[in-house]
Amino acid sequence: MNREDFPMLESGVIYFDNGATTLKPKSVVDAMNKYYLEHTSNIHRGDYDAAIKTNELYDNVRNIVGEFINCDPTTCIFTSGTTMSLNMVVFGYMKKHLKKGDEVLLNKAEHASNVLPWIKLSEEIGIIVKYVPLDDDYELTFDNIVKSVTEKTKVISLAHISNVVGDVRDIKSIGEFCHKNNILFNVDGAQSIPHIKMDFKNSNIDFLSFSGHKMCGPTGVGVLVGKRELLEEMEAIIFGGGMNSYFEEDNSYELKTVPTKFEAGTTAIAEVIGLGATIKYLMGIGMDKIHEYEILLKNYFLDAVKDIPNLIIYNKNSDSGIVALNVDGVFAQDTSVYLNHYKIAVRAGNHCAKMLKDEIKIKNTVRVSMYFYNNYEDIDKLVEALRNSKDIFKVVL
Amino acid sequence: MDENLRREIILDNYQEPMNRGLISDDSYLKVNTSSESCIDNLDFMMKIEEGIVKDIRFDGEACAISTSATSIMIRSLIGKKVEDVKEILSNYQKMINEEEYNKEILEELNVYDTICKQPNRKNCALLPSVAVSKMLGELGK
Numbered sequence: 001m002n003r004e005d006f007p008m009l010e011s012g013v014i015y016f017d018n019g020a021t022t023l024k025p026k027s028v029v030d031a032m033n034k035y036y037l038e039h040t041s042n043i044h045r046g047d048y049d050a051a052i053k054t055n056e057l058y059d060n061v062r063n064i065v066g067e068f069i070n071c072d073p074t075t076c077i078f079t080s081g082t083t084m085s086l087n088m089v090v091f092g093y094m095k096k097h098l099k100k101g102d103e104v105l106l107n108k109a110e111h112a113s114n115v116l117p118w119i120k121l122s123e124e125i126g127i128i129v130k131y132v133p134l135d136d137d138y139e140l141t142f143d144n145i146v147k148s149v150t151e152k153t154k155v156i157s158l159a160h161i162s163n164v165v166g167d168v169r170d171i172k173s174i175g176e177f178c179h180k181n182n183i184l185f186n187v188d189g190a191q192s193i194p195h196i197k198m199d200f201k202n203s204n205i206d207f208l209s210f211s212g213h214k215m216c217g218p219t220g221v222g223v224l225v226g227k228r229e230l231l232e233e234m235e236a237i238i239f240g241g242g243m244n245s246y247f248e249e250d251n252s253y254e255l256k257t258v259p260t261k262f263e264a265g266t267t268a269i270a271e272v273i274g275l276g277a278t279i280k281y282l283m284g285i286g287m288d289k290i291h292e293y294e295i296l297l298k299n300y301f302l303d304a305v306k307d308i309p310n311l312i313i314y315n316k317n318s319d320s321g322i323v324a325l326n327v328d329g330v331f332a333q334d335t336s337v338y339l340n341h342y343k344i345a346v347r348a349g350n351h352c353a354k355m356l357k358d359e360i361k362i363k364n365t366v367r368v369s370m371y372f373y374n375n376y377e378d379i380d381k382l383v384e385a386l387r388n389s390k391d392i393f394k395v396v397l
Numbered sequence: 398m399d400e401n402l403r404r405e406i407i408l409d410n411y412q413e414p415m416n417r418g419l420i421s422d423d424s425y426l427k428v429n430t431s432s433e434s435c436i437d438n439l440d441f442m443m444k445i446e447e448g449i450v451k452d453i454r455f456d457g458e459a460c461a462i463s464t465s466a467t468s469i470m471i472r473s474l475i476g477k478k479v480e481d482v483k484e485i486l487s488n489y490q491k492m493i494n495e496e497e498y499n500k501e502i503l504e505e506l507n508v509y510d511t512i513c514k515q516p517n518r519k520n521c522a523l524l525p526s527v528a529v530s531k532m533l534g535e536l537g538k
Contacts, residue, residue: 121398169444333436335520363458364436393411396461397404 001293002285003373004345014344014378017371018349019163019191019322021213024278031277044242044265058269061276065223068279069193069208075231076271077224078260082190083113085209085224089112089186090117093226093234094209098125102154107132107140108355109162114188118157118299130150134359136219137317139167142174146177155184160192164367165315166322168196175204183228190214192230194371195294197287197322206230212271217278221271224262231258240264252370285310290372294321297370297379304383311386312371313361321370327389332364339366342385402454403508406469414468416454425452426532430524437521441528445536450474450482453529456502462521463498469505470525483533488527493522 005025006055009235014025041051043058066073098104104118118129123256132148135141137299145156156178161168171187175352178185189198193213200208207230211222236243236255243264247253247397257259282290298321307313310328327335332348339346347367350357368382425442437459444452452473470489476483480503489506491498495513513521 331458331464333462333521337460337515363438393404393408393461397407 001372002063012343015383016368017347018371019109020347022216029275031275035270036272054072057273060274061228062275064279069123069198069200071158071225073226075225077262078267079222079224081222082209085222087117089207090121092237098127103128103130103152104155105130105132108359110166111163112352125162128194138165138359140169142170142267157186159188161320163191166318166320171203178198179204196291212275218274221268233254236261238264271315294370295373301379308387322370325366332366334396335366338396346381404507407465409464409466414464415471419454419456426535428528428531430528437524443532448479450477459493461523462518463524466522467525489526493519
């Protein structure tokens, strides 16, 4: 749906790499161009017309985020993306509030950005990083999480939707459980916010991170939302202009309040404006409609490939538009090069979830990740290419 | 080169590569190399005696181009003097990077002389030469 909004689709590309990044609708690029061409100015410091306009637009994006995920707009921090947001949580909040021996529960399907910061923190202050086992479908279940919790568990950190298996984690139950047991709940929403409806206030999430570029928005901008009392306690990890009230020769200084104290330097102004435009665009379509449609596409694909004998699908049951597959006996990258011959864009690799190989017993997969602008013809073309994959080396070599 | 012949040579070396599988022997030089731009990840080991490459072996996960290039390179280098190996590697790298090179000494490695048409696969083809160069670099240390 809405294919006419995406100029890049006119090239004939069949774009199934939405887990990596998404295409941009013209309206989002126009919103950013308007800033660049008509009212370029910095925020918070100008008294002239262009600056006042930019300021209004920039600050209003917090309200748009607030409406989109049901959160307090004043707890919405603009970051460079999910990775930055997660690092801010780990090194700005957790480093101060966790102590040696405290346990953090992750799982082996997590993206590098929700693993490496924790490993680094364990090096620095001696927290213990533990991994909740996945089930037979490589999914993370509520039961397995509960079984892994000990009295030392202080944090559960996970992706709402995992970026390879695509399972939708039951964040409502996990959030309630965390809340009752005094466990902090940190959620990576990079793969979920673009695809399903989120209600921050009613989910018992403590920190939520997501990126603009995976939801039809610009690169270089993301969001960190947190409970106000936690953000008040969180320390800035980047210092500079815009985030301080004063600093003096005697080393005294005072920082501004949440969220400004976390936005040092000139932020990605055009990108924040673009983020606002993309959120309005997605709300116009409706998140429930997007999710429903993606599931229809995925089921259509799964049904169409049922009789292709040499195709291995690792995540038939997951409730999102992500399919991880391999053509039996063919290295994932060769498959993706082959598909590119038909202008089909997918991703081959470990998808930054480098520990998933311990569970799935294979290092690399081809990931087909769908979005609302994919259509049934896209799927038909993918299925046809996969059906003819016996010719793969004739095409690739 | 005839395209069918080229494909056949590459495919044969991909499906049944030479010297796949590592052995436990401390007299070998060893290196793991993975390309920055893709997901190939191979372990290499090489034995040099009296200035001559006696053996090269490898194992790991890699695409058709990396794996076949490794197999063909192993066949080309075993039995050669270290100086000659360096010459082959240098010319091979020039070929992949579309520079002037000596076609004669590359023998079967010439099957990759059109890989530059697929820029995203150049690093795959270069992988074995990077690995052998790294191991040769260890020699003098």
